[in-house]
Amino acid sequence: MQIHIYTIERKEEFPEAVAKFVEQARRFASIHLHSVYSKKLAKASNPSHLYTELLLPFTRHGHNVVLTPEGELMDTPTFTRRFLNFGRVNFFIGGAYGFEEEFKKVGENLSLSPLTFSHQIAKLVLLEQVYRGLTLKYGHPYHK
Numbered sequence: 001m002q003i004h005i006y007t008i009e010r011k012e013e014f015p016e017a018v019a020k021f022v023e024q025a026r027r028f029a030s031i032h033l034h035s036v037y038s039k040k041l042a043k044a045s046n047p048s049h050l051y052t053e054l055l056l057p058f059t060r061h062g063h064n065v066v067l068t069p070e071g072e073l074m075d076t077p078t079f080t081r082r083f084l085n086f087g088r089v090n091f092f093i094g095g096a097y098g099f100e101e102e103f104k105k106v107g108e109n110l111s112l113s114p115l116t117f118s119h120q121i122a123k124l125v126l127l128e129q130v131y132r133g134l135t136l137k138y139g140h141p142y143h144k
Contacts, residue, residue, distance in 0.1 A: 001028070001029040001030065001084070001086070001087060001088070001089075002029065002032065002062070002087065002088040002089070003025070003030065003031050003032065003084075003088075003089055003130055004032045004034060004058070004062065004088065004089070004090045004091070005031075005033050005034065005090075005091045005093065005123065005126065005127070005130075006034045006036055006055055006058055006090065006091065006093065007033070007034070007035055007036070007093045007119055007123055008035075008036055008037060008041065008051055008054065008055075008093070008094055008095040008119060009035050009037060009095075009119060009120065009123075010035075010037050012035070012120075013118075013120035014124055017124055018033070018123065018124060018127060021124070021127035021128055021130070021131045022127065024131050025127070025130055025131040025134055027134075028134035028135070028137070028138050028140075029130075029134055031127075031130070034058070036054045036055060036058075037054075038050060038054055041095070046097055047095065047097055048094070048095075048097040048098055048099060048100050049100055051094045051095060051097070051098075051099055051100070051103065052099065055092055055103065056103065056106070058090060059090065059092075059106040059107065061088060061090075062086065062087070062089055062090045063083070063086040063088065063090070063107065063108075064089075064090045064092065064106045064107025064108070065083055065089060065092070065107050065108050065109075065110050066092045066094075066099060066103065066104050066106065066107055066108070066109050066110070067091060067092060067093045067094070067109075067110055067111070067122055067126065068094070068098060068099055068110070069111055070104075070109060070111065071108075071109030071110040071111035072108070072109060072110055072111060073111050073113075073114070074110070076129060076132055076133060076136060077136065079110075079129055079133050080133035080134075080136045080137050083108075083110075083133070084130070084133045084134060084137055085137075090107070091110075091126055091130075092106075092107075093119050093122050093123055093126065094119065095119055096118075112125050112126065112129070113125070
């Protein structure tokens with residue numbers, strides 16, 4: 001199984017924590033982190049259309065999951081059944097302006113919480129849930 005996480009970020013904010021979950025999850029799946037950034041983003045007043053432009057090419061292969069506040073809330077067992085049974089799954093985390101409606105149509109929409117998170121925190125929460133879900137799927141005791 002391949003898990004690809006695409007983010008709009010210039011710099012990794014929590015490198016040790018991210019590396020920890022990536023390393024642990026690699027026992028069960030191939031984890032790939034992709035930071036997609038363009039200098040045009042820094043100059044745009046509302047760059048959500050640029051998020052679509054930058055990320056749309058990566059939606060062509062695999063099952064796509066767009067993280068958005070309007071997405072479906074679910075528990076860990078549901079997350080595991082819904083997203084961790086594909087050969088390849090792509091998770092997309094936008095920046096502060098979120099995604100345009102057009103981009104949200106490329107796959108399922110998931111909300112990690114009713115709370116608002118920075119994209120760096122959302123990435124960390126997602127990685128923890130990916131690891132927790134993989135341990136649940138493969139019978140490892142971490143998920144309890």
